[in-house]
Amino acid sequence: MEFELIEHLRRRIPSHSRLLLGPGDDAAVLQMADIDQCVMTVDLLTDQVDFELEKVDPRRVGRKALAVNLSDLAAMAAEPVAAVISLALPRVGGLELAVKIYEGLLPLAEQYDLAVAGGDTNSWDGPLALSITLIGKALSGHNTEQPRPLRRDGAQPGDxxxxxxxxxxxxxxxxxxxxxxxxxxxxxxxxxxxxxxxxxxxxxxxxxxxxxxxxxxxxxxxxxxxxxxxxxxxxxxxxxxxxxxxxxxxxxxxxxxxxxxxxxxxxxxxxxxxxxxxxxxxxxxxxxxxxxxxxxxxxxxxxxxxxxxxxxxx
Ligand SMILES: [Mg+2]
The missing domain is CATH 3.90.650.10 (PurM-like C-terminal domain)
Structure with missing residues (x-):
């Protein structure tokens, strides 16, 4: 089943100018020469905590998994660059579920010009868990050429x-x-x-x-x-x-x-x-x-x- 999914995803995931080597090898290779400061974030979503799979279209779950990660890049005022996606699928119906999760997240990835670089898919006796890791590019801030990611620790009295x-x-x-x-x-x-x-x-x-x-x-x-x-x-x-x-x-x-x-x-x-x-x-x-x-x-x-x-x- 895993190989079937990988073959499907290799056809389905669009190529991207940053991806020198995309999904299918042991790891992806990215062109990152223009990135001075790289921002990284990861989020883990689990069935019954972040969503209830029996009540929701898995496409919406896929979209949410990517969107919460993108929100963390937004919190750093960073530009989305690349993603890797991990799925722990329930054994029954896992393939169909995985395909739908990707169908939900790929349009959002495309909207933000995000390179989907790869991922890992396992199955187990537990509920669906999915984790996405994102790489972002820190952009220059106000009145500076230097990258200036937005942080939590800079609030000043009077602000x-x-x-x-x-x-x-x-x-x-x-x-x-x-x-x-x-x-x-x-x-x-x-x-x-x-x-x-x-x-x-x-x-x-x-x-x-x-x-x-x-x-x-x-x-x-x-x-x-x-x-x-x-x-x-x-x-x-x-x-x-x-x-x-x-x-x-x-x-x-x-x-x-x-x-x-x-x-x-x-x-x-x-x-x-x-x-x-x-x-x-x-x-x-x-x-x-x-x-x-x-x-x-x-x-x-x-x-x-x-x-x-x-x-x-x-
Ligand atoms: Mg956050």
Whole structure:
């Protein structure tokens, strides 16, 4: 079965100018002479954790597996270059499943001019697990010729917290269908002096806490300004468990939007220019005192306990 799949993929995966040797040999060979700083990332998705295979078209699973990786490259404001793809397939129906996973991810790879360099496929008695490793190219930042990948650790007290898009309710479908913010991240990093950034994968509050921790500062989130998605509103209405749409926006995760730290002047310029087609919102500021706070017009400043998705293990 494995050889059948490899033969299929050798025919199906398009050639790419970077691929001197593509899938089919022991390893791939890539032309990388133009890359000064290489960005690498990997993500592992498993059935029943990141998706439920009995409820979803495997093509959407394939697309998601690649898109979450692309979102991590977006978080670094890096350009996608190449991917390797590993699948652990259930023994029953594995070949058909693998073909569909590739059918789901290849259009996205093509959209970002990503070279699919190869991968590995095993079968076992467990559920579907898939892992993709991506290579990206760090691009030059604002006012510099040097590569300047966006990092989590550069937020400064006084910086504004800027978000792309809206948050919450991704479980209703957005976590499969989202657009990784590659284009937006690259444009914003080139036009503005971004101090720090992250992609919101675990939840707005928890991902903001990652920036704060790495930067050695604090942040005050203005709850009145948080862009709550329509899905967050729909989910809060559907669940009927007392949760509010704002709570979903703060903690659901898998929004795959960007959280950026930008000086007030740059933030103002960015919000006036609106250089990308997605919503940009100022939702608060970074402060010297470490920790995370929330504020709104009714209650004033108080602690914000970051909530979101966390893989738990001993
Ligand atoms: Mg990330």
């Amino acid at each position: 504004r917290i800027i978000l792309t898009g809206s948050f919450g309710g991704s479980i209703l479908g957005h976590h499969f269908d989202f657009t990784p913010r590659i284009r937006e991240a690259i444009i914003l990093n080139q036009k503005y002096n971004l101090h720090a950034g992250i992609d919101a994968s675990d939840g707005l509050s928890i991902d903001l806490s990652h920036i704060v921790k790495e930067s050695g500062c604090g942040a005050i989130l203005d709850l009145d300004a948080v862009p709550v998605s329509k899905d967050a509103q729909r989910l809060a209405a559907q669940l009927d468990d007392g949760s509010t749409s704002l709570e979903h926006a703060l903690s659901d995760g898998e929004d795959f939007e960007l959280i950026l730290a930008v000086s007030p002047k740059e933030a103002q310029r960015m919000l006036t220019d609106r250089p990308v087609g997605v919503l940009l919102t100022d939702v608060g500021l970074f402060v010297e005192e470490p920790g995370l706070w929330q504020t709104d017009s009714q209650h004033g400043k108080r602690k914000l306990i970051p909530r979101g998705w966390e893989h738990k293990f001993d």
